[in-house]
Structure formats: C-alpha cells, structure tokens
Amino acid sequence: MNLPLDLPPSETPEQAAAVARLYGEPLLSLPLDLYIPPDALEIILDAFEGPLDLLLYLIRKANIDILDIPMAPLTAQYLEYVEAMRASNLELAAEYLLMAAMLLEIKSRMLLPRPPRAVEDEDADPRAELVRRLLEYEQMKLAAAKIDAQPREGRDFEWIGVLVAEKVVERLPEVSLHDLQLAWLKIVRNARLNRHHTVQREELSVREHMTGILRRLGGGGFVVFDALFDRSLGAPGLVVSFLAILELVKERLVDVTQSAAFAPIYLRLSGHAADEP
Amino acid sequence: MQPTSPDDWKRVLETALLGAQAALPVSTLRLLFDQDPGPETVRRLLDELRVDWEDRGVELLQVAGGWRFRTRPEYQIYLDRLKQERAPKYSRAVLETLAIVAYRQPVTRGDIEEIRGVSVSQGVIRTLESRGWIDVVGHRDVPGRPALFATTRRFLDEMGLRSLTELPPLTEIERIMDLVDLPHTPPTERSAENVDQD
C-alpha cells in the first residue's frame, strides 16, 4: 500500500525532513523507526492507547527531543497513519482526528512569522501545550507499568493466614439498656419532627400483657377469657390484663366470642376462622 | 531463587503450605517441583518440615485433605485476646428496631418503618430474631396480615429485667429532651448521664 503523504506538493519527503533541524543538524531522512509497515496498521491501532500514545511512540522511536519536536515530519507521519487507518476502514476514534487537527494547527502557527511583541518565548511556542500533554501522559504511562510491576496479591504473592486451631465462638454484640435508651432517644428526636410519641409507663405494662396474651393465643385456637387472668398479680395486674385485652380488641388483633349470655367468653387471634371450640 | 538442594525444596513446600487456603495433598504438592520427586520424597520432606516446626506456635498437620499448617491450641488463649478488641456492634437500625419492638410491642414492620421514617430491611429483623430477642406473636388482621413482633423472655433475661416495665421509662427521656431541647444535635453525654440516673 502506498501511503499518501500530507505534504505540500513541492516537497519530497527528503526536503520536508531537511527543513526540520534536530539538535541543530539538518534532518535528511526520517529515522527508519518512524515508519511502521502499513499492513501492521490494525495491530498498531490496537497497540496504541490513543493519539498521545501513538505520537509518543513516533517521537521516542525517532529519538527526537520531545522539547523540540519537528512538527512538519511528525505531523506528516501522524496523518499518514490516520489516513491509512481511515482508508482501511478501521474504526478510528474521534480523538485521533482531533489530534490531527491540533497538529496541523500547531504546524501552521509555526510557519507564521512570530509577531515581534511575543517576548515570552516559551509561552509563545505553539508546541508547549502538546509537549506538556505528551510528557504528562508518558509519565502516567510509565507509572502504569510500574504499578503493574508492583508485587500484587494473588499474582505475585499470597497473604499468609494459616488455620487457627479452634473455631472461636462467634461473639454476639453486647447491648445494654443504655444502648436501648439512646436508640430510643434518636427515634424520638427524629419522630418529633413529625409528631410526638408519648409512651407511658402504664401503657408499657399494658403492652407487655398484650404480648403475653398474644403468645397464649399463639396456637390459633380459642382460649377461655378467664384463663387469661393471672390472679396472683392482684387487682392492678388484673386491671392491666383487662386493659390489654381491650387494647387488643381495639387494635383488632383478637376476636372475642360468646355464644350466649353468661356462656364462657373465648378469645382467639384474629383471622383464624377455623376450628370452633 | 532457583531451588537445588532438598532444603531449598523444603522452603518451597513450606511456602506453598503457609500460603494455601486449604489442606494440600501430597499429589498436589508434587506439582511444585521442577521434576516430580515422587510421593516418598515429598512425604519425607514434609516429615522433616513437621519436625522443624515442632517448637513453634504453628504446626504442620496431616489431615483428611492433605497437609496443612495450623496454630497450636496452646496458643489459642493468646490469639483470643485479639478477638476481644473487635467485639461486634449492632447497627443503629438494629438497635432502634429493637427499641421500638421493646417499647411499642406488638408492632409490625410497617409500624417500625413508620416510627423510624425509613424502611426496615429483612436483615435487621432477622438479626434480632436469630438472636432470640424478638419473635412473631401474631398477625394483624389487615390486608397482607403483617407479622406482629414482640420481645421474648430471653430478651428480658439477657437484659437482666424481670419485666418490660423495668425498661428505662420513656417519659423521663422525653422530659430530659425537652429540657435539653437540642434541635439537631443528638443528646450529649450530659443528657446520657442524666438518663442513667433514672
């Protein structure tokens, strides 16, 4: 494949190169390494991580001083690749075209006579930004290689963790009453934003009885009303038990049935329609 | 590092066994060598290795699956000291859920979510159930029949309480909170101390 060179018609590649001066010496021919066989393009495109990578390769292989890049041959070489890639219908990332435009712009700016007022030489060099990016990228590229070379668990070494003789009994978290209090404090504090929770001591006792009664009714069958009262609790206990039952009824957690007046009263969990006593 | 002597190969064996996650059979260990020395040689080296480790805190053992390094049981009391430090803690979600079940029982998961203002994961409930601190005591008779949770006898026992009425009273807490009245700072150590005296 003959690669078209993006050079002015009057210039042969030799002339174009001769225009460039490397380290003060006229560059008569591009270093051989700058050329990559065109049929290797596909491999090359895969091998490079992007336009910066390709440019770095061209520069480093040609032993060009990165701080004084000969823009004309580099741009020509770069465009050659881009053109060839496009000609081979390889999927070319937009970044390669963007870089081509950037190189052409730098090249053309360097051809322009420098305005005399541009005193700050270095800043005026149109290549400065490109050089900065190339160097930063190269640094990260080398860093990537070093990180890859760094011994890595699983690939280069294994952590030692020999079996421990006895299986240690799993420790369960400790919870103190204080923890519970603090937890509740947080809840209340958050809830206060919406509404106020008032939970009183008596109510708690009722709630405890509610739980107890629900447990008694846990089987799903009927339990005689009287059996839910523990006489040893004394009058206050009986009242609380009764309040608990009322509360359960109110919250529709239990059903109360009585087949006839003065017949035994039965309770069961709501929703258990089956087995009558 | 190019092992040549039997001692070198013993180092390779030792390294492989120390770095292994499971017991290694002799048949596997033979793969380590450049040239298979046969099972007898490997066994002899393993025996030597076992002797080398005899006065250490780790021993080389022959178990069902092959050979394996293990810490000696005599050292366990020291290793246990390291575990003490990492006593696990329940998350805030678990503690708050427990508090709500304790103070508001019986409650559904929906109730808990309503009070906390956030959804309660199944994991939180399961943590408390598997700890044996809460269980299902019934179902509320509403669509979906959600489970009603309550604290267990074991919860009271492990908290050192005779009954739920011995839980720290909430009215006191709320009173303190009203006095302190911090709009967005969680209760300070001061209020926590006050709570302790209740």
Added chain:
Amino acid sequence: MQPTSPDDWKRVLETALLGAQAALPVSTLRLLFDQDPGPETVRRLLDELRVDWEDRGVELLQVAGGWRFRTRPEYQIYLDRLKQERAPKYSRAVLETLAIVAYRQPVTRGDIEEIRGVSVSQGVIRTLESRGWIDVVGHRDVPGRPALFATTRRFLDEMGLRSLTELPPLTEIERIMDLVDLPHTPPTERSAENVDQD
C-alpha cells in the same frame, strides 16, 4: 505453654501474625501480652521476627493496616503450579487509569480522559471499582457534579503498600516538565513522593 522470655513472646507474635486473616497493627498486637510491653518493644520484636524470616519463602511485611506475613514474589512461580486459574491481567487502559487515579487522586473521569487523550469507557472504571481498588470519594462542585475517584485501602493492601507515598516514584519526566514551564503545575522536585498530598 507459658511465655516468659522475649523469644517466647516472639513465638506468640509470630503465631498471631501467621494465623491472622488481615494485617495486625502494633496497637492490636500489644493485646497479646500478659502485660502491655508498649509499642516500642513490640516493634523491636517484629523487627527481629522479620530478620528471622529473611531467608525463607515467606516474609513479614509492614502494610497499610499493620504487619502481615506474605509469600515472597520469587516463590510465586512455584505456587502458580498449584493454581487452577491465573490472576487477571489488566489492559493498558485499566492500568493507566489506575495509575492516574493513584498518582493524581482525587480525579474525575474527565481528568483521566484529559491526561490519556482518549475517552475512558465505563467498563474500565467498573473493572477497577469491582476489584475494590478505586471508589468514589465525592463529587467535584462543577456542573454535572462529576464523581471524584480515589484509590482504596484495599488497593494499598493488595499492593503490599503502607501508604500512597510508597508507590513507585514517578519518572523524572516531571523535572523536565518544569523546564517547559507549565502554567498550572507548580514546579516541585518532591511531587513524586508527595502524591498523597496532591
């Protein structure tokens, strides 16, 4: 077994470190002793232990989380003979992205693309995230609020590093870059060592 001499305690330390599933900091290792010997003594014993293991296939290493034994990389070719599957190899795109996050953190995907000169696929980021080597540490306060990536503690651990300062120093290119007179990177000779302050 009742340890009395420093050598006995070294055995206990060794056993704890060999049996640990993670790096152990000196503060934790102090708990092993009947009486806390203080950090200096523990460090001295650890140093002795490290020397004791010098010609073995396993080495004692100080990493981010503390001290930990690991197999020496030179022995990996032997250990690999026992492995069913090889450790994953990462593409240059992944490695370069990792390097940029490691040395320039915190960075956005845009920053990475700027340096690499190509777009960074979501797959590359996801590879590093799912390996647990990078994660999102915040968002840059610019339109779109892009995520800021940084390396994780696990990255350090798996690389056997104590801190980012132990990353391989950046090539001296940076010195050359000073000559270029960069508009926004202030020239420093120490920037390679100071990555964690960037």
